[in-house]
Amino acid sequence: MRTDGKNTVHYVNGSNSDIQRVIEANFLRALKQVQQDGFCKQFKGYDAKETAENVWNYLKRNIEYSADGDYQDIRLPARFVSDKKGDCKSYALFSACLMACFPDQVKSVYFRYTSYDGNKIPTHIYTVIIKVIKLLLMAFGIILILKNSSLIKKM
Numbered sequence: 001m002r003t004d005g006k007n008t009v010h011y012v013n014g015s016n017s018d019i020q021r022v023i024e025a026n027f028l029r030a031l032k033q034v035q036q037d038g039f040c041k042q043f044k045g046y047d048a049k050e051t052a053e054n055v056w057n058y059l060k061r062n063i064e065y066s067a068d069g070d071y072q073d074i075r076l077p078a079r080f081v082s083d084k085k086g087d088c089k090s091y092a093l094f095s096a097c098l099m100a101c102f103p104d105q106v107k108s109v110y111f112r113y114t115s116y117d118g119n120k121i122p123t124h125i126y127t128v129i130i131k132v133i134k135l136l137l138m139a140f141g142i143i144l145i146l147k148n149s150s151l152i153k154k155m
Contacts, residue, residue, distance in 0.1 A: 019072055043101075
């Protein structure tokens with residue numbers, strides 16, 4: 001991944017809603033960065049859980065959590081990896097993009113905005129993934145259960 005070396009100011013004195021809009025508006029651009037040169041391939045595990053663990057372990061080992069002060073900095077993945085630091089906004093964007101690289105494991109990715117101090121204005125963001133369920137295997141299991149229950153009823 002390569003940074004473009006540009007800083008872009010989206011809002012001066014922006015609100016939390018502005019931050020949310022910037023994160024979501026830049027998702028596809030960020031996704032292209034993690035796909036660049038196959039960067040995301042190193043994170044793929046056997047299933048969505050293992051892939052998520054690989055992403056988490058990378059973040060834990062390589063990126064310093066550094067809360068923003070008054071200036072809210074949203075780093076795209078290339079900048080995030082280059083700077084080796086960021087806060088929940090950059091962590092969430094990075095992890096969401098990596099998980100979105102694997103549609104065979106992840107059905108959808110979205111952001112959850114929340115606050116932990118009772119304030120109604122969100123102060124934190126994290127990534128949520130919906131796993132792909134292997135419907136064929138589930139259907140097969142349900143058929144077996146139905147056959148077994150009908151056998152029990154016949155006895």
